[in-house]
Amino acid sequence: MEEKMFCFQCEQTAGGTGCSQAGVCGKSPAVALAQDETVVALIRLARAALRQGPVSKETGRLLIEGLFLTVTNVNFDEADIRRYNALYQEAGDALGAGAADDLSPQTLFHGDRDIVSLRSTLLFGLKGMAAYADHARVLGYEDPAIYQGCAAFLAALVEDHTVADWLGLLMDFGHLNLKTMGLLDQANTESYGRPTPTTVSTHIAPGPFIVVTGHDLLDLKMLLDQTEGTGVAVYTHGEMLPAHGYPELAKYDQLKGHFGTAWNNQQAEFDNIPGALLYTTNCLMPPRPSYKDALFTTGLVAWPDLPHIAADAEGHKDFSAVIAKAKALGGYDQGQEKTGANGGHTMTTGFARDAVLAHAGTVVEAVKAGDLRHIFLVGGCDGAKPGRSYYTDFVKATPADSLVLTLACGKFRFNDLDLGTLGGLPRLMDMGQCNDAYSAIQVAVALAEAFDCGVNDLPLTLVLSWYEQKAVCILLTLLALGIKNIYVGPSLPAFFSDTVLQTLVETFDLHPTGQAEEDLAAILGA
Template identity: 50%
Template sequence: MFCNQCEQTSKGGCINVGVCGKNPDTAALQDLLLYALKGLSFYALEARKAGINPKQADRFICEAVFSTLTNVNFNPEKLQEYIEKTVLFRNQISEQLQGMDKVPAFNDPAANYLAGESLQDLIEEGNRQGLLVDRRAPADIQSLQEILLYGVKGVCAYAYHAALLGQEDEKIYTFVQEAFTRVGSHENDLDFWLNMVLKCGEINLLTMELLDTGNTSAFGHPVPTQVTLGHKAGKAILVSGHDLLDLKHVLEATAGQDINIYTHGEMLPAHGYPELKKYPHFYGHYGRAWQNQQKEFENFPGPILMTTNCLMMPKDSYKDKVFTTGPVSYPGLTHLKTDNLVELVDKALAMSGFQSDEEQGNVMVGFARNSVLGVADKVIAGVKAGVIKHFFLVGGCDGARAGRNYFTELVEKTPADTVILTLGCGKFRFFDKELGAIDGIPRLLDVGQCNDSYSAIQIAAALANAFECGVNDLPLSMILSWYEQKAVAVLLTLLYLGIKNIRLGPTLPAFITPAVLDVLVKHFAIKPVSSADEDLKAILG
């Protein structure tokens, strides 16, 4: 196996077993799935040319790609099912084209791939195929192909969530499929791949906008909300991940059942949505994201629903109470469809729940673009009066590797006349810090999930418009932590928008070669984080 798609990859690429726990067989199946999806993409694009709308295949491709993101799907049987469905969709489209006398002839062997009969056959084929990039190409082109592939993975994750909420755009599906047909080819030069990478950022901006529309249409615009970090006596369910629609289904299924619902990790911002916070049994937030996750999950006295990635593989000691939805699948865990949550509810009723109340403080959420721009006049006045000197966007992913304390230290050391916008699970390094307020505006503003990066972009754009300048001219610094492929997609969006001087950490991606990094430094002034003191001195002077 070879896998270098996450920040915690070992020595430039995991080759024996993933740091995340992914084994070689799972890695081989994921590689083969991407190869098969490349073949399906040829046919989906050809179908469009022939006037056929491959809607089912479009959605399926995004879901299947989502299953290959870090920590989403380690279930060999489920990956086998995805591979077989990929070939089935491809054959169905081929038959439609043949019926129209438009039989395509593709030279790429991926377009003619035939799935092996057994799981072992698939694993062996996956080992032969390897990662979907052209290993014959120069290192810099390989690097750009990997950046594109991982960016597309992030796009597919966001597009999957958006589609569940009824928000789709054919331009997204077309680009994803075009990217798949290109990745792995040994044609085109460096400029072509650079343009494809930036195009991925452009498409991701559209995708995040659709997801934002889906979330706000279904659940309302987030409003500032105080969330308890404690718990109260009673039966309990913990919902982790990102999928707000799954959370709503849980709230609906448990209404009137005397079961309290708690969020974990990236679900914290859900408490700010009016259509979710209206449920009286939607109680509070439990735990963080990475730092103590295994212990938190083990100690939680109720079942846990994992809706998306960014979580470590569950331990055997508590697997019997963990359920999954959507593309998330691990061996030994029960997978649920959210229109039937009977097993989850029954498990909650059978478990002990919390035996007593416990207060552990509160945090504020709900500072998405509507809330922040609602006090924009006050913010702008504060900047003009010198009360607010600088804005920091400290966002992105959390992880288990050492070095992420940098982000906590940086936030703690920011001066009292600065404001910190944060989003993503990286904020769990500092989300409960007491940083005070400036003229009634909290210094620490939780914009939301990593999925809400669109909101942060809109805030920056609105401030730039108010000051009649570009975003790069604002007293705004972006310090981003990355872990997996959605973070790659968001970074590409920022580069597409021309945002400069981004500090990225805790380490730079292993799949970026020195020459490609040099291009990013030259054109975008992107730079690695150093120390909190050094970076603050460089930013603030």
């Protein structure tokens, strides 16, 4: 059968090799081609900008926006993507991009398998980083070094490099992503306060409500401002759960709790929902007829023929249509006792680095006294592919003398479990969204300083799940920092060639996940 498209940027890719007839995510071949052409336009723009000197803020914003646009589960509207693409083409033309910069998607994904693998790893990492940079940008936080680095890495995608040079580029990129996550951490904490541990209910009250999913805290803040006094409740979904830990968001009485679990369960959890749905970033799955009429998109998220809430020139968004839809649907007549994946009725969040490091002395003394044997960071992106029960099984099997830190939407596999406490601390602590890997890194560095050792000498193991491109940029950051002995699953990226995978395994002691109890025994030396 003739190939109509090629995409292997996410974990669910068809056959573990690549989607060729249609995207498992739901995107059509036409959308896939439009996204690839957008990447080519961005490379062309980046090369032209670099020839002019330092990359301007305006160009940097376009590069970040365009990359974010092509992340998995963001934009499924071909016409909308091509509208953005035209802007990037025009910007490149204005900077003098000429015929020598004519490229094609085939440039990216054809050629020597190892080079394609390395190029794809860098490209997908850039896409993930762009999401974080864009979240910071909308809050008014930008860094010229991020824009300059983004342009340089985009240009490098179509330059000739040795394998060693490619690996060096990946490590350099990992450090740039750390800077980007740090900027977003600053943006979020200075805008909304430092997260504090918070218990969040999964129950849904009677009456009209809106469910907000995605990652963008500014969209949630604007919605909360506009729902005050309306009688409409607001619930988070998926990666928006950590919003409850930020004081400037938690203060709103109408922010009631959390609806459902991770993004990959939305088609079942939103079935016939009597509330409005607002998608702020990636996480959109093909909407089912039973809730499609309740769905609104904003930011870069789009699906053909769905209502979209755009920002005005000052960045303000009018969510009155979403509020009106919630009122019209009316909500549930009676309260709903919904639960997490394991039947729990609450989830906790807000254990960012300040909350954890406030107890650093307790952790250090517990390790020295032999009361705390190991710390696990179990987190990452969730997905629908079989094998993800591994993470639930792993966490359930962790011994009572261990702590489990978690972040990103992979935590919904187990974050409603009660693992008890250790030294006054809950054994399971949610550090936040995927970008809050920055907090986890800071905790690891601080503990290493307290023990006067390297991070790799700590009784700490990272067990990560991946789905899309933000997981790629986080992994590259961890590797760039020299962190070893990481377990990654539930399957390895299709874009890793055998040679690239072997190099990563040998250099960084990277482990594909196996059986949960066997991996746990190997980590603990049992």
